[in-house]
Structures are given as C-alpha cells and as structure tokens.
Amino acid sequence: MTFHENRVILYAVHVYHILVFALQIKGFHNTVSKMKYVVCFEREGNSWGAYVPDLPGCVAVGKSKEKVQTLITEAIEFHIEGLRLAGEDVPKPTTKLPRQKTSDETCEIISLEPVGAIS
Numbered sequence: 001m002t003f004h005e006n007r008v009i010l011y012a013v014h015v016y017h018i019l020v021f022a023l024q025i026k027g028f029h030n031t032v033s034k035m036k037y038v039v040c041f042e043r044e045g046n047s048w049g050a051y052v053p054d055l056p057g058c059v060a061v062g063k064s065k066e067k068v069q070t071l072i073t074e075a076i077e078f079h080i081e082g083l084r085l086a087g088e089d090v091p092k093p094t095t096k097l098p099r100q101k102t103s104d105e106t107c108e109i110i111s112l113e114p115v116g117a118i119s
Contacts, residue, residue: 034111035093035111036109036110036111037052037055037093037109037110038053038054038108038109039051039069039072039108039109040098040107041065041068041069041105041106041107041108042105043104043105047062048062048065049068050069050071050072051072054092055080058076058079059072060074069110072110073110076110
C-alpha cells in the first residue's frame with residue numbers, strides 16, 4: 001500500500017470516528033436496530049468488488065473477497081450514518097437474494113449492528 005493510500009484510509013477512519021461520536025451525542029445509539037442488507041460480490045481478474053443494491057453508491061473494492069467483506073460492512077455502516085447525519089431517510093433493506101448469475105458473482109446477506117448501538 002502506498003503512502004497516499006494509507007493517508008486516505010487514516011483520514012476515512014478519523015472521519016468515521018467523528019461521525020460515531022456525533023451520533024452517540026445525538027442519541028442515535030438508542031434508536032437504531034440490527035439491519036440486514038443484501039451485498040453482491042463480483043470478481044474481475046485479480047480483484048473483488050461489492051455493492052449494496054438497497055444503498056446506491058455504497059461500494060467496496062479489494063484484492064480478496066474476505067477483504068471486501070470487511071470493507072463493505074464498514075461502508076454500509078458509514079453510508080447509513082452519513083445519511084442520518086445529513087437528515088436523510090435510510091433506505092430499508094428490501095432486496096431479496098438474487099439468483100447467482102455466474103461463478104464470479106455471488107450475493108449474500110450481511111447483518112450488522114448499527115454504529116453506536118448499545119447491546
């Protein structure tokens with residue numbers, strides 16, 4: 001990973017933590033529940049990508065499916081919290097698992113605790 005890529009990741013993590021803190025102050029941690037979103041994974045050459053049909057623009061790319069699974073989970077959390085901070089509605093998960101088209105494309109459901117949720 002290059003120096004620039006590391007700086008971008010560190011910046012994104014920093015912004016993410018600021019958003020989490022802001023949401024906890026505003027009390028969002030008491031109003032959110034576990035959500036399940038369909039995530040579609042695609043392999044192209046030596047890399048993997050993922051997208052969430054119910055959250056347009058929520059994507060992740062990486063060198064392995066395992067890395068992309070981690071990244072897309074973080075991206076979903078970040079995307080949802082960004083929508084909340086902007087005062088926008090969070091799309092409810094509505095997509096059912098689509099039929100697998102090829103061996104290089106799979107879809108699965110990712111279940112996550114929203115950021116700041118209290119167990």
